Amino acid sequence: MNESDADVTDRMLLQRVSMGDRAALAVLYRGYHGRLCRFLSRVTRRADVIDEAINDCFWIAWQKAGSFHGDSRVSTWLMGIAYRCGLKALRQHGDEPFDDDMLPGRLTAAENLDDDRELRDWLAKGLDRLSVDQRVVVELVYGVGHTLDDVAIIMQCPVGTVKARLFHARVKLRNVLPALAGDLPRPQEQASGKQVS
Amino acid sequence: MTFRIDSDKDCSRAWDAMPWVLQESATQEQREWLKGHLAHCESCRTEFAQQSRLRLAMSLPSDIPVDANDGLRRLLCRLDAPDLQDVRSGARAGSWLNRALVAAVLIQMLGIGALGVQLWSANPSAPYRTLSQAALPAPPGAIRVVPDAAMTLADWNALLHALRLGVVSGPNDVGAYTVAPVDSASTAQHALQRLRATRGIRLAEPIVATP
Numbered sequence: 094m095n096e097s098d099a100d101v102t103d104r105m106l107l108q109r110v111s112m113g114d115r116a117a118l119a120v121l122y123r124g125y126h127g128r129l130c131r132f133l134s135r136v137t138r139r140a141d142v143i144d145e146a147i148n149d150c151f152w153i154a155w156q157k158a159g160s161f162h163g164d165s166r167v168s169t170w171l172m173g174i175a176y177r178c179g180l181k182a183l184r185q186h187g188d189e190p191f192d193d194d195m196l197p198g199r200l201t202a203a204e205n206l207d208d209d210r211e212l213r214d215w216l217a218k219g220l221d222r223l224s225v226d227q228r229v230v231v232e233l234v235y236g237v238g239h240t241l242d243d244v245a246i247i248m249q250c251p252v253g254t255v256k257a258r259l260f261h262a263r264v265k266l267r268n269v270l271p272a273l274a275g276d277l278p279r280p281q282e283q284a285s286g287k288q289v290s
Numbered sequence: 291m292t293f294r295i296d297s298d299k300d301c302s303r304a305w306d307a308m309p310w311v312l313q314e315s316a317t318q319e320q321r322e323w324l325k326g327h328l329a330h331c332e333s334c335r336t337e338f339a340q341q342s343r344l345r346l347a348m349s350l351p352s353d354i355p356v357d358a359n360d361g362l363r364r365l366l367c368r369l370d371a372p373d374l375q376d377v378r379s380g381a382r383a384g385s386w387l388n389r390a391l392v393a394a395v396l397i398q399m400l401g402i403g404a405l406g407v408q409l410w411s412a413n414p415s416a417p418y419r420t421l422s423q424a425a426l427p428a429p430p431g432a433i434r435v436v437p438d439a440a441m442t443l444a445d446w447n448a449l450l451h452a453l454r455l456g457v458v459s460g461p462n463d464v465g466a467y468t469v470a471p472v473d474s475a476s477t478a479q480h481a482l483q484r485l486r487a488t489r490g491i492r493l494a495e496p497i498v499a500t501p
Contacts, residue, residue: 115366115369118365118366119362119366122358122361122362122365123358123362126356126358126361126362127351127352127358130352130354130356131351131352134352134353134354138354140354140355140356143354143356144356144357144361147356147361148361148364148365148368151365152365152368152369155369209347209350212343212346212347212350213347213350213353215343215347216344216347216348216350219344231344231348232348234309234313235309235312235313235344235345235348235349236348236349238313238314238315240315259309263305263309266340266344267337267340270340270343270344271340
């Protein structure tokens with residue numbers, strides 16, 4: 094399903110939500126949970142805070158579904174709500190430093206069967222050098238695939254601000270990521286997913 | 291030198307294009323151009339490889355365990371219950387309002403108390419009398435006097451001063467005053483005679499206490 098089709102489906106679901114359809118809300122919730130979870134993990138690493146922010150996000154979506162006028166895609170609208178809920182949760186709970194040991198479900202190195210573990214660690218160390226806003230912009234552009242205009246809507250700031258945040262984030266990452274790679278395989282060998290076609 | 295500037299411009303252009311090529315929102319022309327540039331620019335090739343790796347890492351699912359089913363269940367429960375946060379914030383607002391009202395009442399009470407103390411100390415024996423209270427008994431030697439309407443205030447004051455009389459009450463509805471000797475040196479009988487003899491006094495009668 095391409096983005097356009099997905100947005101049409103989302104709009105139908107949101108319209109049903111505005112009429113009090115809980116089944117539609119559940120479909121939206123399940124459809125966006127993973128995306129929002131990863132997005133909010135760029136704001137905080139605490140599972141309980143992420144969970145609370147997602148809950149708040151859909152609580153607001155439930156209440157405001159009727160006021161959605163379709164000026165943007167539903168995904169952009171929801172991401173904007175989630176972003177503000179994430180910042181609110183961050184203000185309430187503080188910006189605790191990330192500690193791997195705090196994650197209850199985190200696999201240890203000995204039992205890790207995930208081939209992406211090194212890639213995750215490399216990314217986590219790189220993102221740790223960025224501010225929250227820079228991490229969010231990088232996630233929205235590289236992770237979710239939003240345009241600059243979408244990111245500006247989500248973060249409620251001018252496009253120029255988004256460009257500046259993305260630029261500074263990329264410069265920081267360019268400076269630290271190669272060193273963080275250490276003895277990992279060369280990027281060309283590992284990044285087998287994307288190449289210019 | 292010109293080649294160097296052109297190369298920098300191309301590298302800058304390649305830098306700008308990389309995110310959009312990676313997320314496949316770039317135009318076919320941009321993709322072709324970047325592909326051509328990367329073919330001969332090792333620096334941008336390295337950067338693009340790192341950007342590709344970044345994109346790959348960013349697209350991995352979250353490694354933080356958050357149970358969607360549990361979250362959805364709690365969300366649906368929340369829809370049925372009043373928002374505790376709203377209730378809490380409402381309670382907080384109500385609490386502040388109550389405190390403000392209590393503070394205002396206390397300030398008013400203090401102000402009224404201070405004003406009362408000040409008035410009491412300024413005139414502690416103010417002779418207030420309400421309409422429901424019985425009329426005060428006339429002082430000994432009191433005389434009811436009706437001056438002529440044409441009598442001036444100066445003449446009236448001079449007469450009272452000369453007879454050492456003071457106004458106790460009045461005038462009433464018919465213009466009568468009650469006067470009494472201000473000291474024991476003047477006698478009521480003498481004053482009564484002088485009043486009756488004075489021009490401008492229409493009536494002067496002693497007030498006899500009711501038995």
